[in-house]
Amino acid sequence: MKCVFDRDNHTSYDAAIDKLNGQKIKEHIKSNTTFEAITSVPCFEIWILLHFIYTTQQFEKTGTRSAADSLIVFLKKYFRGYSKANEDLFDLLADKLPIALKNSKKLLEENLKTKSNNPETKLHLLVECLINLDLEVK
DSSP, rough: OEEEETTTTTTHHHHHHHHTTTTTTTTTTTOOOEEEEEEESSOOOHHTTTTTOOOOOOOOBBBOOOOOHHHHHTTTTOOTTTTTTTTTTTHHGGGHHHHHHHHHHHHHHHHHHHHSSSSSSOOOHHHHEEEEEEHHHH
């Protein structure tokens, strides 16, 4: 079972991942299913940015701007109309999904080499799971 969450400014982020990873769902529900953290650092918008470019640029808090806000400002250079409230986000990005999948995997590989996680997203794992579910239904 995949659980999606961002790093943002959560002080308990690392503890939550440690607690979540490898935890089994209660036996009366499904005994062989474990949780997997699908994280994004600093926030979900790194996944959206990866639809446009590959980057390893770190996003940090600067002044009153959070790391997530810094990333969103950067994202808007490539996706001018971006808004968290945009209901057409999937449709606007659908044709760029192969780019995002490739860039997300590349970033994860780079982070494994460099022991970094800023930026990072594992959303490609969830998206590929959903794509495979769709293929199984057809």
